[in-house]
Amino acid sequence: MHLTIKVIPQSSRLEFAGWQGDVLRIRLTKGAHDGEANGQLIEFLAKKCNVPKTSIRILHGEKQREKTIELPDSAHPFLPD
Secondary structure, eight states: OOEEEEEOOOOOOOOOEEEETTEEEEEOOOOTTTTTTHHHHHHHHHHTTTGGGGGGGEEEESSSSEEEOOOOGGGGSSSHH
C-alpha cells in the first residue's frame, strides 16, 4: 500500500495530526537534519501499524516534507480514520 504523508518536524508532540484530503499529517519531534525525522517517522509508523521497520520504505520525498511511503497491506487497519 502506498500512502502520502506530510510530516511536521520539530513539533512538541509525536502524533498523527489528521487527514488533509488524501494526505496523512504526522507531527514529529525530531528535526529534518541527518535523516532524524525520517528515522522517527519510520519507527512511529512501525509501532503504530504493528509491522517491522524494515517493511516500511520511503519511495519519494526523502528530503521533503511530503513523502510517499510504502507500507505492507497488513498496516491498513492500524491507521487513523
